[in-house]
Each structure stands twice: as C-alpha cells, then as structure tokens.
Amino acid sequence: xxxxxxxxxxxxxxxxxxxxxxxxxxxxxxxxxxxxxxxxxxxxxxxxxxxxxxxxxxxxxxxxxxxxxxxxxxxxxxxxxxxxxxxxxxxxxxxxxxxxxxxxxxxxxxxxxxxxxxxx
Amino acid sequence: xxxxxxxxxxxxxxxxxxxxxxxxxxxxxxxxxxxxxxxxxxxxxxxxxxxxxxxxxxxxxxxxxxxxxxxxxxxxxxxxxxxxxxxxxxxxxxxxxxxxxxxxxxxxxxxxxxxxxxxx
DNA sequence: ACAATATGAAACCATTTGGTTGTATATATT
DNA sequence: AATATATACAACCAAATGGTTTCATATTGT
Numbered sequence: 001x002x003x004x005x006x007x008x009x010x011x012x013x014x015x016x017x018x019x020x021x022x023x024x025x026x027x028x029x030x031x032x033x034x035x036x037x038x039x040x041x042x043x044x045x046x047x048x049x050x051x052x053x054x055x056x057x058x059x060x061x062x063x064x065x066x067x068x069x070x071x072x073x074x075x076x077x078x079x080x081x082x083x084x085x086x087x088x089x090x091x092x093x094x095x096x097x098x099x100x101x102x103x104x105x106x107x108x109x110x111x112x113x114x115x116x117x118x119x120x
Numbered sequence: 121x122x123x124x125x126x127x128x129x130x131x132x133x134x135x136x137x138x139x140x141x142x143x144x145x146x147x148x149x150x151x152x153x154x155x156x157x158x159x160x161x162x163x164x165x166x167x168x169x170x171x172x173x174x175x176x177x178x179x180x181x182x183x184x185x186x187x188x189x190x191x192x193x194x195x196x197x198x199x200x201x202x203x204x205x206x207x208x209x210x211x212x213x214x215x216x217x218x219x220x221x222x223x224x225x226x227x228x229x230x231x232x233x234x235x236x237x238x239x240x
Numbered sequence: 241a242c243a244a245t246a247t248g249a250a251a252c253c254a255t256t257t258g259g260t261t262g263t264a265t266a267t268a269t270t
Numbered sequence: 271a272a273t274a275t276a277t278a279c280a281a282c283c284a285a286a287t288g289g290t291t292t293c294a295t296a297t298t299g300t
Binding site: 136138162163165166169170186187188 | 260268
C-alpha cells in the first residue's frame with residue numbers, strides 16, 4: 001500500500017477519524033501496533049494500514065524492536081497544516097490576535113512587534 | 121449528494137486539493153460557480169459538487185442572486201481545526217515559529233520582532 | 241524444539257469519492 | 271417571443287478507501 005510516491009499528505013492523513021484517534025493515542029507514548037489496536041473494535045490489519053498512511057504523511061514513525069513495531073508520534077508535518085490555516089486566520093480573526101496569543105502565553109519574555117510598510 | 125445528516129466535516133472538506141483551491145479562490149471575493157470553475161480544467165458540475173461538500177462543512181455559503189449562485193468563504197469552521205492543532209503544538213512547538221508565519225504571510229509590510237527577557 | 245505472539249502481506253469486497261454526460265429549469269437579453 | 275446563460279439534478283463510471291480474512295514469517299517464552 002505504501003508507495004514511494006507519497007500518496008498521502010497531511011491533509012488526507014488527518015481526514016479520517018480513526019487516524020486522528022491513533023495520533024491522539026500516540027501522544028507521549030511509543031506503542032506497538034497491538035496496543036494501539038486494543039483501543040478500537042476493528043482488526044489489527046486495519047490499524048496497521050492506517051499506520052502506514054500516517055507513516056507516509058510522516059505523522060508517525062515506526063521502529064522495530066524485537067518482534068514488535070513501535071510507533072511514535074511525529075507532529076512536525078502538522079506545521080504545514082498550521083501554515084495553511086494561518087492564511088485564513090485573518091478572515092475570522094485579526095492577524096494581531098495571533099501575536100497577542102504569543103505574547104500572553106509567553107512565560108519569561110516580552111515581545112515587541114513593529115510593523116513597517118515596505119516600498120514597492 | 122448533500123444529505124442533511126452532515127456527511128462532511130471540516131477535516132474531510134479540506135482533504136481534497138481542489139476544494140482547498142476553491143477556498144483560496146474565494147478569499148475576499150464572492151463568486152458565482154461559473155467564475156470559480158474557470159480556474160479549473162474540470163467541469164462545472166464537478167466544482168458544484170465540491171461546493172456542496174464545502175457548504176456541508178459550512179466553509180462556504182451560497183446565496184442565489186438572479187440566475188447565479190454566489191459563493192462566499194466562511195472560515196469560522198477552521199477554528200475547529202485550529203483547536204485540534206493546538207493540542208499537538210506543544211509537541212513540536214517553538215513558539216516563535218508562529219511569528220515566523222505571520223511575517224512570511226504578510227504581503228506588503230515588514231515585521232520586526234524584538235524579544236527581550238523580563239525579570240522574574 | 242515447540243507453541244505462542246506480533247507483525248507483514250496478499251487477496252478480496254462494499255462503499256465512497258471524484259469525475260463525467262445528459263437533461264431540465266429558471267433567469268436574462270435581444 | 272425566442273435565445274442564451276447559469277445552475278440543478280440524475281444517472282453513470284472508474285478508481286480510491288476502509289475494511290475483512292487468510293496465510294506467511296520472525297521472535298519470544300517454556
């Protein structure tokens with residue numbers, strides 16, 4: 001199923017509720033397929049396929065340890081999603097509210113933002 | 121195709137590249153189906169279906185004006201996506217990367233960020 | 241060595257998806 | 271009134287998706 005042509009991107013990978021649930025389950029822990037499967041009613045094979053898709057999208061990585069394959073969350077590709085989102089944020093938010101959030105949630109520093117026009 | 125049972129959620133709606141492109145085209149403007157279609161090689165019917173899906177996910181709204189149906193971006197449901205994302209942010213997060221997007225996605229201005237430490 | 245466990249992989253299947261074409265209907269335009 | 275335009279809707283289709291079952295293989299544990 002996993003073709004080298006990277007058939008699945010992040011957008012497709014997270015479109016499926018089962019796969020989102022798998023990601024949630026993997027937050028923090030590194031788990032073998034069987035343990036992940038135990039959270040669902042569907043078969044191990046089905047979950048393995050979902051893991052392949054998530055793996056293609058680089059949202060998880062698997063390492064084989066003994067007879068188990070341990071899967072781990074790899075959240076970096078979500079950055080792409082975040083960037084995509086940020087483009088639309090200005091339409092329901094105000095761009096500066098993003099900055100506001102950063103400032104407010106920043107524990108140990110103060111952030112100053114100066115916006116200046118740039119000539120054509 | 122469009123069942124009242126809301127078959128499509130935001131995650132599924134944005135999974136398709138054509139639909140993401142439609143959203144991008146609709147940023148700012150309100151456009152009739154035919155105008156939207158002119159950006160693609162596929163048929164108007166195909167685009168109409170995509171618009172139905174986007175409509176189910178409440179990412180666009182359409183109003184009929186004369187013989188045209190004008191569609192408009194409705195970005196609010198993307199908030200759900202943002203919230204979903206925020207849960208995973210802590211796992212790769214470098215807070216300043218948020219600022220980086222703001223800077224990079226800003227067309228006509230330059231943003232300077234000065235971060236200074238604050239005494240405990 | 242043998243049985244149990246964990247995964248991999250192939251074959252198969254029903255449904256969904258993403259597209260098409262064809263026809264009908266409503267609204268402008270001349 | 272007749273024609274052109276814009277959309278709606280139904281039927282159809284191939285390919286993708288999300289699942290299953292079955293069998294093979296590698297690794298433990300006794």
